[in-house]
Amino acid sequence: MSAALPRAIEPVELPEWLRAALSQPVTASLAPTGVQTLACEQILSWGLPTARDEEWRWTNLRPIARLSATSTIDNTASPKTPATDLTAFVPNAWVIRCNGGQLQPLPQNLPAGITITPLTEASEADCAAAFAPRAQGRNDALVALNTALAGDGFVLDIAAHADIQAPILIDWHDTPHEANHSHTRLLIRLGAHSKATLIEATPSSCSNTPLSTYWRNAVSVIEQGANSQLNHINLGLGDYQRLLTDRSFVHLERDARYRSIHIQLGGQLTRHEIDVNISAPGAHCDLLGLMMPRGKQVMDTHTRITHGAPHTTSNEHYLIIADDAGRGIFKGRILVAQDAQKIEAYQNSRNLLLSNTAEIDTKPELEIYADDVKCSHGATIGRLDDEAIYYLQSRGISAANARKLLVTGFAQEIIDALPYPELIAHLSELIGAGA
């Protein structure tokens, strides 16, 4: 995390409902008392980050301040279109449902090697571990807020040597909940030599009314033991009006491999942050992502990879497809510490503008203090190729379908990284339909 900003910045007024939530008894949070109290004080004095905070230059949190005090999600009427059941596309998943941040009954008969403990029942030590990442300044204000208010969450433990074939799917349904916001905290620990796939999904059509707004502010702490392997898939298919901010802190031990695939197709404002700390030789991370803002949606991804040990590698590949007046933001920071030699870090940001009013901001940020480092980055912003559209039309394909083919084709390399053919087909359809 970055250090506190030296200059004085006027805090942005917190909305009244957030202030009210912060003034409630300490039981609101599952964080250790001292930690919670500090976080509460921090967020009250900081307010929400603004464009003057380095990490928030492109993304304005005003939609959060504008939320009304209670959720406008109407859960009495039956949905016009039923929520997409992702289990149809992800075979044999262990499903954990979270409604409005509230953990539903945990799946029964979990296979040996998986333990899930709600934070409410977790040991003091586990709670301390779950809340270990601390906000260093206003750039991290949402972490402080989560720490102050995290009302639910769990610890997911994968035992050493366990090879969990079936994916664990966390289904973030936010329907039957009265508050307009939730703060969830996960601690995910992989024992040495273990292997697992975790899918977090915000499904589409959770709500009925176009006015519904709901904000989920999530923090996950991921600790991977030696030679462990985690596939972390994040699917944001959800509603147009949803606000989503989430941050993952990943810590990799020797030879551990972390792979994140993030697909964001829905949401009014989404901010996805991953901080990977590669702390031991042989560890590697792959970060892949696709965001597709349309209408007036704003979708933001910030990644921060710290190569803190020699012989570590990372690979980042992010795509943005922006249409209408949508805005996409990618910022990727790579830090190579002084004694971390023999590093390979590769970053690629490819972007497609589909309209004249869409906007894409992409920025690499490399801080390299070692000398034996192979580090490359590239960013491109393009438009659909008229020649290609004409060529496809000359084969009988309509201009609209030609666009679809080109847009899904552009997204394909990220989508194809998903290990489920049915899911790939489903996402390709959604992407084509939005093109």
Next chain:
Amino acid sequence: MSLLEIKNLHANIGDKVILRGINLTVNAGEIHAIMGPNGSGKSTLCQVLGGRDGFEVTEGSVQFDGMNLLEMATEDRANAGLLLGFQHPVEIPGVKNIYLLKESLNAQRKARGLGELDTFAFMKQVRELVKSMQMDDAFLHRGVNAGFSGGEKKRNEILQMLLLQPKLALLDETDSGLDIDALKIVSEGINRLRGTDRGIVLVTHYQRLLSYVEPDFVHILYKGQIIKSGDKSLALQLEAEGYEDILKAAS
């Protein structure tokens, strides 16, 4: 009724006049070759017939199979049975060849009131065509023309042609950049399309192709006009003597 009837076609790119009164009639069952020096307007003619943006038709008419071709959208021309083989096929890295083939055949079927393809039958047909063009199945799963060699791109054009079975194929320098083996494969492909109900127009610089695919007519396009037409012996004459004498005689 002729398959294609071009009358007094004039076309500009921006302020530049490129086509200055083209007249050409192609009947079903015929093969025509169009030859001519670089920059004379051969590709422009093909692209105007294909319906590419940026060309302005200032005079003349084109009837295709009884329809006013110039009023139709590019995709409608294709679905009505016109296939344009590009001199420089476009590379589309993200779109797999197999998707292009499937989408285009489905579009054609839809235009003809037929249902979607049966995937199994489609794959069988495509695999046979791939084999006949001596391409590898792997090409189907690569991006359209992406990183293909010149010869591979041209084979891919013929593959698409054979799948779509157009009434009229307009092949712009499909023989350029081919080695002798590839030329034979491509020529065989073109000959397979040949039939009493179809027409083929070959734009070429080389007699070589015409010895494999024998044309009924050869035309010379120069400065936007067809200045001379004849039978296949005209191509042989060109090969032997070059353009100079013919151009002189015609002017």
